[in-house]
Amino acid sequence: MTDEFLEVQRPRMPNFVHIGSLGLEDENDSGKLDKNTAKEMEKGEDGIVYFSLGTTMNSSMLQPFVMRTVLGAAKKFPDYHFIIKIDAHDQTAKEFSKGVDNVFVTDWVAQRALLKHPRLRAFITHSGYNGIVESAMCGVPLVTIPFMFDQIRNSLAVEQGGWGVGLTKEALRDDPKMLQTALNEVLSNDRYKKMAMRMKNLLKTKPFKAKERLVKYTEFVLSNGGMKELIAPSRHLSIIKLYNLDVYLFLITTIFVFIYIPLKLTSVALFKTNRKKHKTR
Missing domain, CATH: 3.40.50.2000 (Glycogen Phosphorylase B;)
Known part of the structure; x- marks a missing residue:
């Protein structure tokens, strides 16, 4: 209350x-x-x-x-x-x-x-x-x-x-x-x-x-068999949609593909280049 x-x-x-x-x-x-x-x-x-x-x-x-x-x-x-x-x-x-x-x-x-x-x-x-x-x-x-x-x-x-x-x-x-x-x-x-x-x-x-x-709202609800018209649509959403889990998954995937993987590949390439230079010396 x-x-x-x-x-x-x-x-x-x-x-x-x-x-x-x-x-x-x-x-x-x-x-x-x-x-x-x-x-x-x-x-x-x-x-x-x-x-x-x-x-x-x-x-x-x-x-x-x-x-x-x-x-x-x-x-x-x-x-x-x-x-x-x-x-x-x-x-x-x-x-x-x-x-x-x-x-x-x-x-x-x-x-x-x-x-x-x-x-x-x-x-x-x-x-x-x-x-x-x-x-x-x-x-x-x-x-x-x-x-x-x-x-x-x-x-x-x-x-x-x-x-x-x-x-x-x-x-x-x-x-x-x-x-x-x-x-x-x-x-x-x-x-x-x-x-x-x-x-x-x-x-x-x-x-x-x-x-x-x-009293008035209780009588109002009972006389009309409930108030489904006032129920928010979010009550019927799945957990994935309700908490935007699909959006978060997309963002995480995008960050992984376009940021993490290129950085990782660049790091590996630099490591190999430095290793070759070290062997040459």
């Missing part, structure tokens, strides 16, 4: 339909912040920065430098309060957070409710697709740190959309200051917030919601 506004743009077949925000469009289904988190959201003179690696990536399984760099960056922004979401078994992150006054470490948070909070200024994320969609729907600028799979593409889509700054996970190890620089860019440059709000408006005002598209 993808959303056309949250994708790296590229040519697509006409039988491709976007339903990326399916299940996330109901604004009343965002839940509520618990009392502790709600209280933490009032801290920080300049607002809140949220960090999370989602629900499937356990922070306790990461190398220590990841959380050390994140918490080290938090120290550099004393006017912001950081909500750091980790898994319950991450004792390393808890140790690193000791003595950092502007950090609240927790193993659970109602993410959609937090993203909608007016005091949230930025979200440091691993670029999981649900988090990207939720952030876009709430108009929250991002600092993305992709780790695997589709996260790299999601991060690139955010950068291309102009509502976030991307880092590689290796940067957290090789140059920890890059996280500080990226976060400072997002917090101090208004254009990221403006582009995030534009993304929110684009998703909110789309003429057809994901659920409508799913």
Whole structure:
């Protein structure tokens, strides 16, 4: 599932339909912040920065430098309060957070409710697709740190959309200051917030919601016995034609016949000529 506004743009077949925000469009289904988190959201003179690696990536399984760099960056922004979401078994992150006054470490948070909070200024994320969609729907600028799979593409889509700054996970190890620089860019440059709000408006005002598209196009396809008219002819090509193997074979043969063989013959001729001269001497 993808959303056309949250994708790296590229040519697509006409039988491709976007339903990326399916299940996330109901604004009343965002839940509520618990009392502790709600209280933490009032801290920080300049607002809140949220960090999370989602629900499937356990922070306790990461190398220590990841959380050390994140918490080290938090120290550099004393006017912001950081909500750091980790898994319950991450004792390393808890140790690193000791003595950092502007950090609240927790193993659970109602993410959609937090993203909608007016005091949230930025979200440091691993670029999981649900988090990207939720952030876009709430108009929250991002600092993305992709780790695997589709996260790299999601991060690139955010950068291309102009509502976030991307880092590689290796940067957290090789140059920890890059996280500080990226976060400072997002917090101090208004254009990221403006582009995030534009993304929110684009998703909110789309003429057809994901659920409508799913239902209507499914009914459309079923009532017409499939959509063979939209199938690309390449589906029926042989492997040789599909990957132009015949063209490559022709080029390789041409190079072999007109370049390699003449060079080889010339080399042999020169070798024999030199050999005769050597015998004559």
